[in-house]
Amino acid sequence: MALGLAALSGGAAFAAGPTAEQALKLQPIQPDVEFQRPGAEQIAQCTIAAEKIGNATGWVVTGANGERLRVFLDTNDDKKVDQWSYFKDGVEVYRDVDSDFNGKADQYRWLGMAGTRWGVDVDEDGKIDGWKMISAEEVSSELVEAAKTGDVDRFLSLIPTQEELKSLGLTGQRAKDITDKVANSEEAFVAWARAQKAIDKSTNWVHFGATRPGIVPAGTEGVSQDLIVYENAIAVLETDGQHGQVELGTLVRIGDTWRLIGAPSGSAGSADVATAPQGSFFSVSYNGASSAVPGNVGMGAEMQQLLDQLEKIDQQMAQATSPQQREQLAMQRIDVIKKVIGAAKDPEMRENWIKQLADALSGGIQTGELTQGIGQLQALADDIEKQVPKSDLAAYVRFREMSAAYTQQFTDPKADYTKIQEAWLGKLEGFIDTYPKSADAAEAMMQLAIAHEFAGEEEDAKKWYARIRSDFSGSTLGDKAEGAIRRLDAVGKPYVLRGTTVDGKKLDTSTLKGKVVLIQYWATWCEPCIEDMKTIRELQAKYGARGFQPVGVSLDSGEAEVRQFLTANRLPWPQLYEDGGLDSPYALDMGVLTLPTMILIGKDGTVISRGLHISQLDDELGKLIK
Incomplete structure (x- = not known):
């Protein structure tokens, strides 16, 4: 593994430049990656070139048809590759990441249509020790893979850590029951894996099966905050042409990950799996015939x-x-x-x-x-x-x-975009009239609100935001709509931003009164945001000593990307981050819908502008800071 990674990461190799053939010999560290592999004849037509991508530099391997095959980047300018990306049909599907820049990958990400998994390798031995992001479907697949060889460590990476259990906010007997089940899960998995006979090395995971996820609301006995769970979920599998299934039990969402509450139960492949409901939070019977991806041995x-x-x-x-x-x-x-x-x-x-x-x-x-x-x-x-x-x-x-x-x-190259947009807005309103309480009605209302806001019709936008807030209270879109109204009405009102910075310090903008504060909402994938930072840096040098204080709020989906960016791009102002991306608490609080978004707060702590463009910032600071 180390030699494969070092092949394009050494200083001499980076300077001399590898050939496309050499670059294509590198393989992902994780084995279950489907990526484009040119044949021997095609390799001769591939090219490799040094390119700058964002703030990183590296090698890009291109196929005969101009599609990207590999990208190997140096993101911190130390002349060593620390990010290895693999593509399929021109789309990145997997990435090895060396986030601490020591020459060894410590994170593994599946991207695009390959899924959402984001694994962490603490000891850099090529094995995933935990997950920063993983879906319920992917948890079920990982469980089947762990069962094939009785891999206890792979199974334990799917179980909540003690910190994650605490974050669920469980109390009393409920907390004890769940904690005990998790604590006993290693022993239970070993016993189950030894006893089951249906899963062997030829077994393939097919589907995840469950009824739709449910919410255990705050106030339920032993539950202090809303929890999203699957009960009596199953993994559908196939061995030698025969379908079977494994009862997974309870899965609970914790941040960007789904976690198993305990080891599987029942006999893998059994036809009566999950017919006796035994949920950790509520009972839901699932017999493989009522999921989005059904299947069972009795079919x-x-x-x-x-x-x-x-x-x-x-x-x-x-x-x-x-x-x-x-x-x-x-x-x-x-x-x-x-x-x-x-x-x-x-x-x-x-x-x-x-x-x-x-x-x-x-x-x-x-x-x-x-x-x-x-x-x-x-x-x-x-x-x-x-x-x-x-x-x-x-x-x-x-x-x-x-x-x-x-x-x-x-x-259609002859499309009349104005007419198409007008017709679309009419259809959205018609849909809402017909299906006012459907889940998609909230999305339709949000699209109408955004369209009106971007057209400068803010009162119409607020009407739709208000309806989302009222009709879908407690949902993510409901919270986002409430935040959007707060943002649109923010000018002239006090606004305080609080949180813990990426480097672990407490931030409270109420302590910055007497300074002009700029809040920049950004993400590593937002190129205009990155460009804006150059201007903010220049203006901080110009006005910082006289009372200008920028504050960054990253709306990335993963903290590792933020830390990696900030390591490579030292920004002299505090940065806040919470999981969730554009649905994170910071984004919801002010209904941030697009990036970049910047809010300017005056010396008295009230909002001066809630939609400032970077080109306006110097003039505004000149007026506010004498």
């Missing part, structure tokens, strides 16, 4: 054959190299999903597969993968509205049809 032969076809198509799509191949396979997949819907006997199972069909069509159209399909999606939406009018399912399908049709119109 009919027709259904199992269809699921096998889907698996095969998914594998083929992962290997497809041309847009034509991907579209052909995507249409085949859609045809099979339609057959699954026809074969589904359980109403909830059928509904979830209909949602999958709508998602597959809408997603493919919006990404451009499907040049055809809008007609099928419109027909599906019309059909569902006739079958179950004004239902949640009808709203779900219709909103995705609307979104796909809206996006597709912009591919």
Whole structure:
């Protein structure tokens, strides 16, 4: 591993420059990565060149068709590679990261369509010790992989740490029960892994199965804050052509990760898995026939054959190299999903597969993968509205049809953007009238509010924000709408920002009265934000001694990226960060919708501007600081 990483990280190698062939020999540290691997004949057509990407420099390997294959970056200008990125179809799917710049990777990230996993390797031995980000679906897959070899450490990385357990805010007997279950999970996993016979090294994870996640509200016995959980979830697996399943039990969301509460129970592959509800928070029976991705050993032969076809198509799509191949396979997949819907006997199972069909069509159209399909999606939406009018399912399908049709119109080079936008806003209002309480109605209202705000129609925007706040109180969008109203009404009112900086210091802007404070909301992926920092640095040098104090608020999705950026770009002003990205507490508090966003606070602590452009900052400071 070390030699593979060092091949492009040594100072001499970096200066001399590797060949494309040498660069393509490097492999991801983690084994389960699907990335583009050119054949021997194709390698000769690949090129490698030194490039500057943002504030980093490094080597970019390009394929014969101009698509990126690898990017190896030096992000801290020490002439050594500390970020190794691997691509598929021109999209980054995986990244090894050396965040402490010692020549060894200590973080591993799956990106793009490869998923959301973000692993941390504390001792830099190539094995993941914990997760900064992982979905419930990925937890179920990791559990199956751990069971294949009885890998206790891999299993334990899916269990909450003591700090994470404390963050759940559990009290009394509830806290004791959950803590005991977690404490006994290592012993329970070892016993279960030895006893189970259904999972071996040839077993493949197929799907995650569960009813929709539920909220355990604050005030429930032993629960002091809202918790989002899955109860009696399962992992559907396949061994030698036969489908089985493993009962996962309870999963709870903690920040950007999902965690297992204890070891699996029951016999892996058993047909009666999860038929006896035993939830940690509430009982939900799941028998594999009522999830978004159903499957169990008791299913009919027709259904199992269809699921096998889907698996095969998914594998083929992962290997497809041309847009034509991907579209052909995507249409085949859609045809099979339609057959699954026809074969589904359980109403909830059928509904979830209909949602999958709508998602597959809408997603493919919006990404451009499907040049055809809008007609099928419109027909599906019309059909569902006739079958179950004004239902949640009808709203779900219709909103995705609307979104796909809206996006597709912009591919026409002769498109009249003004007319398209006007029609879209009308459709959103019509959708809200028809489905006012559906989950997608909140998103429709938010899009209307944003459109009005960006058009300068702030009173209309506030009406929609207020309705979201009222109709969807307690939801993320409800909180964001409340913050947006606060931001729009902020000028002339006091505003205080409090938190702990990235370097562990307490920050309270109320202690900065007498200074002009600039709050810059930014992210490492926002190039204009990074450019703005150069001007802020210059203006701090000009006005800092006379009372100008910038404060940064990162809205990145991961703290490691923020720390890595700040290590490479030393900024002489405090930086705040909390998990959640554009849904983090800082973003929600002021309803920050786009980046960059900057708020200027006067010496008396009241807001002077809540939408300042960087080009205006010097003039504003000149007026405020004499």
